Amino acid sequence: MEIKVVFNNDVINNSFCSGWGFSCLVDGSILFDTGEKAQYLFNNAGLMGIDISAVEAIVISHDHWDHTGGLWDLLKKRKSLPVYSCPGFSREFKNKVVKAGGILKEANEFVQVAENIYVTGEIAGWYKGSYMPEQALVVKTDSGLTLITGCSHPGILRIIERVKEEFSGEVIKLAFGGFHLMDKDKREIRLIVEKLIDMGVKNVGPTHCTGYEAQMVFKQNYGDNYISVKAGQMFGV
Ligand SMILES: [Zn+2]
Numbered sequence: 311m312e313i314k315v316v317f318n319n320d321v322i323n324n325s326f327c328s329g330w331g332f333s334c335l336v337d338g339s340i341l342f343d344t345g346e347k348a349q350y351l352f353n354n355a356g357l358m359g360i361d362i363s364a365v366e367a368i369v370i371s372h373d374h375w376d377h378t379g380g381l382w383d384l385l386k387k388r389k390s391l392p393v394y395s396c397p398g399f400s401r402e403f404k405n406k407v408v409k410a411g412g413i414l415k416e417a418n419e420f421v422q423v424a425e426n427i428y429v430t431g432e433i434a435g436w437y438k439g440s441y442m443p444e445q446a447l448v449v450k451t452d453s454g455l456t457l458i459t460g461c462s463h464p465g466i467l468r469i470i471e472r473v474k475e476e477f478s479g480e481v482i483k484l485a486f487g488g489f490h491l492m493d494k495d496k497r498e499i500r501l502i503v504e505k506l507i508d509m510g511v512k513n514v515g516p517t518h519c520t521g522y523e524a525q526m527v528f529k530q531n532y533g534d535n536y537i538s539v540k541a542g543q544m545f546g547v
Pocket residue numbers: 331332374376377460461488518519
């Protein structure tokens with residue numbers, strides 16, 4: 311299955327718009343998060359030959375502007391798209407989706423979005439003392455699972471635990487996206503990286519809000535199994 315990184319702070323070249331936020335397209339049809347601005351999303355999608363009219367569903371990891379920013383203008387172009395959200399997202403967000411013509415889907419548990427593509431459903435998380443629920447995307451192929459995260463406010467370990475509970479016996483061959491370790495000290499970061507290795511996560515692509523220091527610790531520990539995720543990248547899983 312093909313994954314295209316549409317928006318990120320790092321880019322493969324300067325034709326791509328960069329900024330704060332994250333977005334990627336799975337299998338040509340499932341858009342996970344929308345970055346900070348639709349203009350950036352459309353620019354990058356155009357450069358990657360992505361046909362916006364082929365998007366069949368949008369998954370929003372959590373209710374933060376750098377993940378929802380592109381959603382509103384996208385819904386103007388593509389009315390009646392299912393928008394996978396969590397029950398705990400703000401009332402304001404949910405109303406805005408409905409007003410913009412999206413079909414609001416709220417997942418509490420694992421839900422299949424397309425063949426071999428799942429959302430985890432709401433996992434409790436916190437950001438600056440406020441409740442910030444979040445969901446992640448899981449892609450299942452013969453060689454294992456790929457986990458895509460937005461900011462990982464519930465904690466990357468908690469998200470991985472949830473995926474392992476649901477898909478017991480499956481290998482997590484890749485976890486990538488925001489791991490939100492910017493505010494953690496080096497010792498805690500090291501423990502988290504070791505835990506990921508213990509949990510059998512084979513390859514990692516920590517990006518977005520992971521933080522430079524944490525990325526370096528992942529890089530040291532994962533070596534060739536570390537992926538530098540950049541907008542404009544495409545890879546098969
Ligand atoms: Zn974020």
